[in-house]
Amino acid sequence: MRIAIDAMGGDHAPDEIIKGVLEARELLDTDDELILIGIQDDIESCLSSVNADTNHIRIVHAPEVIGMNEVPVESLRKKRKSSIAIMARMAAHEEAEAVISAGNTGACVAACQLRMRNLEGVIRPGIAVILPTLGGPVTMCDVGANIACKPINLYQYAVMSSVYSRQMLGIDSPRIGLMSIGEEEAKGNDLVKKTRDLLKSDPGLNFIGNLEGRGIFDGTCDVAICEGFVGNVVLKLTESLVGMLFSAVKHELMARSTELALQFKPVMSEIYKKYDYHEYGGAPLLGVNGTAFICHGSSKSRTIKNAIVASRKYHMNKINSRITDFLKNSAMRPNSV
Amino acid sequence: MRIAIDAMGGDHAPDEIIKGVLEARELLDTDDELILIGIQDDIESCLSSVNADTNHIRIVHAPEVIGMNEVPVESLRKKRKSSIAIMARMAAHEEAEAVISAGNTGACVAACQLRMRNLEGVIRPGIAVILPTLGGPVTMCDVGANIACKPINLYQYAVMSSVYSRQMLGIDSPRIGLMSIGEEEAKGNDLVKKTRDLLKSDPGLNFIGNLEGRGIFDGTCDVAICEGFVGNVVLKLTESLVGMLFSAVKHELMARSTELALQFKPVMSEIYKKYDYHEYGGAPLLGVNGTAFICHGSSKSRTIKNAIVASRKYHMNKINSRITDFLKNSAMRPNSV
Numbered sequence: 001m002r003i004a005i006d007a008m009g010g011d012h013a014p015d016e017i018i019k020g021v022l023e024a025r026e027l028l029d030t031d032d033e034l035i036l037i038g039i040q041d042d043i044e045s046c047l048s049s050v051n052a053d054t055n056h057i058r059i060v061h062a063p064e065v066i067g068m069n070e071v072p073v074e075s076l077r078k079k080r081k082s083s084i085a086i087m088a089r090m091a092a093h094e095e096a097e098a099v100i101s102a103g104n105t106g107a108c109v110a111a112c113q114l115r116m117r118n119l120e121g122v123i124r125p126g127i128a129v130i131l132p133t134l135g136g137p138v139t140m141c142d143v144g145a146n147i148a149c150k151p152i153n154l155y156q157y158a159v160m161s162s163v164y165s166r167q168m169l170g171i172d173s174p175r176i177g178l179m180s181i182g183e184e185e186a187k188g189n190d191l192v193k194k195t196r197d198l199l200k201s202d203p204g205l206n207f208i209g210n211l212e213g214r215g216i217f218d219g220t221c222d223v224a225i226c227e228g229f230v231g232n233v234v235l236k237l238t239e240s241l242v243g244m245l246f247s248a249v250k251h252e253l254m255a256r257s258t259e260l261a262l263q264f265k266p267v268m269s270e271i272y273k274k275y276d277y278h279e280y281g282g283a284p285l286l287g288v289n290g291t292a293f294i295c296h297g298s299s300k301s302r303t304i305k306n307a308i309v310a311s312r313k314y315h316m317n318k319i320n321s322r323i324t325d326f327l328k329n330s331a332m333r334p335n336s337v
Numbered sequence: 338m339r340i341a342i343d344a345m346g347g348d349h350a351p352d353e354i355i356k357g358v359l360e361a362r363e364l365l366d367t368d369d370e371l372i373l374i375g376i377q378d379d380i381e382s383c384l385s386s387v388n389a390d391t392n393h394i395r396i397v398h399a400p401e402v403i404g405m406n407e408v409p410v411e412s413l414r415k416k417r418k419s420s421i422a423i424m425a426r427m428a429a430h431e432e433a434e435a436v437i438s439a440g441n442t443g444a445c446v447a448a449c450q451l452r453m454r455n456l457e458g459v460i461r462p463g464i465a466v467i468l469p470t471l472g473g474p475v476t477m478c479d480v481g482a483n484i485a486c487k488p489i490n491l492y493q494y495a496v497m498s499s500v501y502s503r504q505m506l507g508i509d510s511p512r513i514g515l516m517s518i519g520e521e522e523a524k525g526n527d528l529v530k531k532t533r534d535l536l537k538s539d540p541g542l543n544f545i546g547n548l549e550g551r552g553i554f555d556g557t558c559d560v561a562i563c564e565g566f567v568g569n570v571v572l573k574l575t576e577s578l579v580g581m582l583f584s585a586v587k588h589e590l591m592a593r594s595t596e597l598a599l600q601f602k603p604v605m606s607e608i609y610k611k612y613d614y615h616e617y618g619g620a621p622l623l624g625v626n627g628t629a630f631i632c633h634g635s636s637k638s639r640t641i642k643n644a645i646v647a648s649r650k651y652h653m654n655k656i657n658s659r660i661t662d663f664l665k666n667s668a669m670r671p672n673s674v
Contacts, residue, residue: 009588069521071523132580134584188484213573213577215580217578226570228518232518233518233571234571236549237551237553238574239551240552241575244471245608247471248471254515261606266585267597271585275585
């Protein structure tokens with residue numbers, strides 16, 4: 001299969017992106033092809049600086065770059081030859097089976113939605129992230145693609161995330177929780193109450209009810225569904241809180257004894273490794289007609305490598321056709337709510 | 338002043354509540370009175386079991402108790418003689434200058450709103466919590482009183498939290514951030530965009546713009562404003578994530594060496610102490626006509642003691658009249674948006 005990667009996207013582009021691509025190549029099949037999209041000269045000089053073997057690697061020149069802080073839709077309109085725009089067009093024209101970017105998330109989501117269109121039956125795509133927890137990995141959707149959610153959107157996020165959790169993580173019957181402000185049925189806003197009714201009425205889903213904020217990390221669920229505003233806040237809060245706590249621990253240890261701090265270092269590394277979301281290599285934009293993975297702007301080579309491997313698994317496990325099959329057999333229609 | 342405490346509220350009632358009251362008494366003035374509301378026999382036997390000096394302590398009998406998991410409004414209607422219902426009535430009838438409960442939050446909020454009514458000019462009360470962060474304490478409002486927020490509600494939460502932060506934490510000109518999904522002006526849902534306009538147009542507020550999820554813990558702001566659904570998820574997530582991380586650290590340490598784990602214990606205690614939200618002793622229901630503090634259901638004596646001290650400070654610092662003064666001089670009216 002052909003996997004196209006935005007070589008210009010992210011805080012460490014193009015070096016770390018290209019490094020990740022080279023690392024991933026070792027893990028792929030001989031008939032796989034990795035396509036680097038970006039400024040040809042930059043990519044070539046980076047490849048030659050590490051004396052890279054460019055077997056199975058192809059460059060597609062994109063003369064423009066969308067910056068991390070540009071306004072998504074506006075920048076896409078202006079920069080039709082940007083790596084993100086060309087990447088999405090390649091997916092749409094079936095010139096790549098999967099696309100990956102660590103660039104401007106908004107622009108990436110907008111380009112993929114616009115060019116790739118939606119999977120049959122899907123109304124709005126959503127971004128799904130995997131959060132590592134003590135109780136195992138939790139798939140949370142949406143984390144920012146859709147901040148004007150309707151109940152049917154959340155229902156479809158549950159369907160898609162459930163298929164994703166099963167195929168990617170091997171969880172047989174993922175327990176689906178709906179983010180709310182209390183576990184009791186009566187609690188939550190209008191969106192939550194209507195979504196709850198939809199989820200409850202589908203016997204094909206293992207819906208376990210409302211989740212409180214603590215429910216994400218306490219092993220209650222495998223899938224957490226929420227609208228994009230809440231999911232985005234949760235995701236960014238989680239990242240920063242983990243960072244703050246480890247800083248606090250480090251600070252406190254250093255104040256006591258450098259020796260103790262040194263002893264604690266490998267413990268910290270081990271925890272980072274176990275609960276590191278980079279391990280999952282980016283987040284799929286579930287519901288577009290193709291395979292699109294979005295990586296964190298801070299991604300280094302390992303995340304890119306993992307995203308390439310994940311996008312391949314996504315494609316090979318036919319996640320999209322499993323989603324459309326489920327939706328075809330579902331009683332829930334766009335006009336259900 | 339008279340401070341009335343729901344002796345039956347919370348997971349550790351009445352023992353820990355009464356213990357907290359006894360601890361607080363040592364810190365108050367001789368003309369302060371602490372009123373314990375609840376089942377008289379239970380309170381008396383608890384007081385006598387610790388040979389308590391009951392000077393400055395009065396019991397008000399409430400024969401009914403609202404359970405932690407009862408449906409708020411329904412339980413209030415049924416249990417008019419519950420400690421929560423009587424507590425709110427005492428505040429309304431000026432039989433207590435401050436009220437405190439660690440009981441059913443929903444019932445407590447509903448009772449206070451119903452009986453105490455709103456402060457002049459306030460449309461909907463909101464719950465404000467103080468989150469300890471590396472950058473100092475951050476006041477977040479609302480965390481669950483209002484899940485159908487309008488821009489004017491969020492504007493008023495900013496006003497009230499700003500006064501609260503100044504008077505309670507001594508922060509001179511609190512930096513107010515508005516929770517959103519991106520820092521850029523164009524980002525956010527309709528509620529955020531309209532609230533942003535209100536906050537920007539008030540020169541009396543130190544509004545710094547949109548906050549992402551990470552903005553709460555990175556020292557960017559002193560006050561974080563959000564609607565109750567988001568705030569509630571953030572609060573409960575934060576609690577559970579901190580717990581999960583410390584469990585992970587402990588687990589990892591134990592697997593390596595018991596000795597190392599023992600050495601780390603005081604470090605953990607120190608961090609707990611520094612970043613312990615119990616230190617702030619509960620959350621005020623900002624915007625009701627009186628002083629009402631809500632404590633976590635898991636509150637032990639220290640939290641109750643701190644809540645009593647905080648409610649006294651709230652009252653003495655005339656936070657409510659400062660809020661009404663601000664709102665009187667504000668150009669923002671209920672029909673502003």
